[in-house]
Amino acid sequence: MSAYNIFIVEDDRWYGEILQYHISLNPDYKVTRFETAKDLLNNLYQQPDLITLDFSLPDMLGDKLFQKIREVNSTVPIIMISSQEKIAVAVNLLKMGVTDYLVKDDSTKDLLWNSIVRIRENQSLKKEVETLREELGQKFSFEKTILGQSESLKKIFSMMEKASKTNINVSITGETGTGKEVVAKGIHYASERKKKAFVPVNMAAIPRELIESELFGYEKGAFTGAVARKAGKFEDANGGTIFLDEIAELELSVQSKILRVLQEREVVRIGGNEKIKLDIRVIVATHKNLADEVKKGNFREDLYYRVIGLPIDLPPLRERGNDILILARHFADDFAKQNKLGAVTIASDAKSKLLHYQFPGNVRELKAIIDLAAVMCDNNEIKAADITFNSTRKDEPFLFGQKTLREYTVEIIKMYLKKNNDDVIATARMLDIGKSTIYKMIQDGELK
Template sequence: MHSYKIFIVEDDLWYGEILEYQLSLNPDYEVSRFTTGKECLANMHKHPDLITIDFSLPDYTGDVLFEKIRRVNDSVPVIMISGQEDIVVAVKMLKLGVTDYLVKDENTKEILWNSVIKVRETSKLKKEVAGLREELGQKFSFDKSIKGQSPALNRIFALMEKASKTNINVSVTGETGTGKEVVAKAIHYNSERKRKPFVGVNMAAIPRELIESELFGHEKGAFTGAVSRKEGKFEEANGGTIFLDEIAELDLSLQSKILRVLQEREIIRVGGNEKVKLDVRLIIATHKNLGEEVKKGNFREDLYYRIIGLPIELPPLRERGSDVLILAKHFADEFCRENKLASIAIAGDAKEKLMRYNYPGNVRELKAIIDLAVVMSNGQEIISDDISYGSSANDENFINEEKTLRQYTCFIVKHFLKKYDNDVLLVADKLDIGKSTIYKMIQQKEIVI
């Protein structure tokens, strides 16, 4: 078991021995005592878990030594001990970042004992949280969080990697069910902010009268029912990432307040006056075209340019070709694992049926289809009859769109080009048309690949 290393920096030999004896009563503590700040700094390579400092040392004052320690190790907890009960000094040191400030008296050794216990428990919790976030980072690595190998998805991976290396705002767009929140989490957990919070907010799910309080928090008594102060989502995300899903649903009055927060980098809780500084990374998502919403007057143009940042448009599942089968197997394995079932295969006729469907509900719909198919199967493999679709079959939706014959032709050709990774010769053979017809569509920009 790792011993808990404590440095005591105290020039009063008698008092230092008392503190050392008291803390050494715990066999888990490895206590080292120094009489000067220089001795402490010379031993920082031993990586102490906690340092106690006498404020008045012969070579450094407590604030100076604390700053020097921070340059070597900016995370080690420091408890300041002073012979003077000076409130101004105590406040100054706590603002600088010391973990605790104790005044020397007959109870100091007992107070220090309890303070060390609290510091150790807090450090343990922080390490556990860091470990969990590290696991989340691994879970949300690009290839683990988003399944597929299609060229369309590889382009998304490239954009996500660029986004994770900076703090630029990101706007994720795409049809419902394409995985916008998964992309947002993957960017966060692969960025420098991964050890800080990821806070997601679905703007469409919060009642209009509560959304301001939900985002910015409120003070006690700000309105009926506000019995205590509450931090908002922006405060919760401080240091990390806030993900505003379905941002197009915000009414214009709230849009102006969001804009002010992004410009000023601070919020004021509802019913309060205190300004709270923010350091948050913004990722937004919507299934709507924000540019069109601006033209319609439903979305502020100045906010649009503030939040658009790096745009990532997720392709619908119908344009991801064989990713459908990769995802289907992944969902089948996941469902079996969660329900303690044996692994199941997907038969050839089932694969063909899966590839023919249009998936208006995208990845989310595919998961529901596969979960049901596993339940309906014989437990060994999923066959075609185990797969059932809802009433919105793709052929019916397709014909009801009332396109021109040329538009239908272009749509079909584009669909098969996506499905077969832009292999013109293969698509011409599948559709029984001349390859020159497809090349002409591409040349005339009726199809963009």
């Protein structure tokens, strides 16, 4: 998530620095300070998320500056801070459209903090509503969300449809890059909960010491830095769906607390006593085998049975056949459109190369490969030479793909010849085959 960009305009340097320091205590805020109206107007191109204005600036009064800002940006929230306590001034500014009006005194910095929190929450809610309207504006279709026509994918569509008709918990497994979050979103937006929030939480991306406060929220003063009440992810998802990605990465102590939330269908913020009732659908995902993790003692068995619900196992891309080409075509068209390249085609030798690759990074890797190929190709035609595989996986590519037994044999012997610096005798000994077999393949042109 990008930083929340706040501009503070205050000609009193000492007072401005106090406000800047206080607001910057929130690490999510990026705070920039200006001392004149001119400096602010020259920097509006940076698109601030919020502006605080001193009413009495040396080069322009606050009401005039407010109008100037509105000529450039009609939506940015503006908080006016003034030493004037006249009610008429405040009323006039609020009528003009100022978001909040604060009088300078000893409590200003705390009032400003709370005002920013409220404004940011309202902005987030508006963005969520806009996104939801956009999502709901189109008739939902699994086939439009997840591209492919393979039999394995059709089975996934069937499972997603069954899941969307009830509130059963869903567990999604599959290799990294297979589209677990896409499937989770698909189930949510096809269900009766589609008008409520879909809240994704990547367990592996949250620092260990912050996981509980992120999930359960906290009350003001619950710990150092808790300057205001904050709702957790479970509370944010109330009425909708919470997607717990990489759930197998959670420590056992946190697992037990999540189990209690799911059992009781209620959550208590850290430092609080209020029990907040929850009405949520839970979807979890992991690239690990949860049953194996239970056997190893890494995952609680009782939580396993609570979240397993309807299991959906996503096939790796290498097992989806011609879906590879359907996705490649989509990614090529999308990249060309975004970069105004014109129509980009994929040559037959490039298609063959794609079909014979294992894709350890799955759909995510395919997109990266096609994006690069679209840049590297000539005359808007992607050829085999334009396709570069940069896999970090150690498995050899001949283990996957659509090849005959003879072709696999040739690949294996090639690999061992390379490892042995083309020593035929050493290769034959390692593979337990006759050296004459290798010489015959060289003679027939199968090996060089």
